[in-house]
Amino acid sequence: MTSNAERRRPAAPRTATVVLWLTLLLLHTPIVVMIVGALIEKKPTAWSWTLRWFAEVILDQALMDALVNSLKVGFAASVFSTLIGTAAVVGLYRSAGMWKWAVEGLSVVSLIFPEIVFALSLLSLFFVLKFELGLLTVVIAHVSFSISYVMMTVGARLATLDRSYEDAARDLGASEWQSYRTVVLPLLLPSILGGFILSFLLSFDDFLITYFVNGVGKDTLPVKLYTAMKLGVSPKLNALSSLMFVMTLLALIFFFRSSAFRVFFESGRRTHGENTKKENS
């Protein structure tokens, strides 16, 4: 069925493919150059490979403190946003009326608002409430923008879930709570894990919002990198950036393998398949 649909796709003009490859080249070249730059050293006579810059990064106490801050914030923020986001998705499932409307609306607002508005409005809130800025305010901010992403990831899975499982559980006498706990949640688990990894990634990579709401001396890694970069580029910063890039890459591989990401496109393809089936019959 799918293979049939695949066969009928006339190729795009060569220009489109060339543009695709050129763009990919432009997208990836700087990153490759940066990683190479972290691995070479200029000796009086020639360039040679070295791990010196990586050693310097690891021995830098301030950078390691920032790494610990980043990990702490990332972990705390993803635990909270995964719990809140998953609960919200389960609550939205089959729910209707005011509540659904309000939560869905606010989640869309948090997704589309420019980062800078997000950042300065949270800063204003903390200022008016006389909240002291520190790692806690960073965690709060990260949870606020991650919830919607968790809802999207888990929600995409829930939308494709066969509801007859839950109906069967209810028919067999399970309470609403029991059917969630024993049937719906286990089926959602891979996508919940996906949501967790995604929010960790978002938190670990966030610069702008953290820059606004973090306390003095409580820098995360991206903030540290930004401040250092203001003074210019150096092989040590190359090494730091390369390390952060590899960390993100590892988390991403987990995310893609958790199959949460694929759900978006598979659901699209499935509807397409159904459409063609109807047309054929």
Add this chain to the structure above:
Amino acid sequence: MKLRDFFLLPAALWFTVFILLPLLIVVIVSFATRGTYGGIEWSWTLQNYSRAFSPTYLGIFLESFQLALVTTVVCLVLGVLISWAMATASPKLRQVYLMAIVLPFLTNLVIRIYAIRMFVGAEGPLQAGLELLGIPFDPYALTQNKVLVLYGMVTTYLPFMVLPLYGAFEKFDFSLVEAAQDLGAGLWKILFSVILPNLKTALWAGALLVFIPSLGEYVIPDLLGGAKNMLYGNLITEQFLKSRDWPFGAALSVLMMVLLLAMAALFRLREARHDK
């Protein structure tokens, strides 16, 4: 209240306290006065807004609007071609392309900008290459300019355009292309008269997704544009973090939100009419 409403409660509370309330505070602050030492004085005024419309700030806004617009158009042209090429590749290759497009987007923005700066910087390959070829250049102009800002913006926001467009291409009925080919139409004619009219919703969605964050972008122009290129996002940030004129910064952001909401509303209106 049913059990499932209890599940909604934490999210509803969190969104209310940390998204809705802060936005409300920003609106209120935008009508307040700046205190002598940079705090907020709660006496009401419209001065922040009239100041935002003075020629200097209007100029900065127009500059940012222009950059956001150019970014959107470049992303639109690239996005259509890229997702067309992606969607017509073999299924396996499609997955690879998708990963390759999404990967930089999911890695840290600061790292990507650092990589760009390193590429054009003093010890970077670009300057070394120019030197080797004997082409004269101004190192300062090379490391901070508008072209770099545009490059940073396009590479950052391109996935926002490609993902909805690619999704639409996946659902697009390619037999229409075949039919048009049978009738003798060339591929470019098919693009404009068969494919694009069918992708309208995705095109608009992609354009909005690129335009909205572009308008308030701070990091990219800050690091790649240098001090000469003041943009709206930098202006707002400066009010909050440097000159500590929060009411003026708040007024600037309220104006930006109103504009973006109006655009989103127009988009919904267009969609609603389209559905009829």
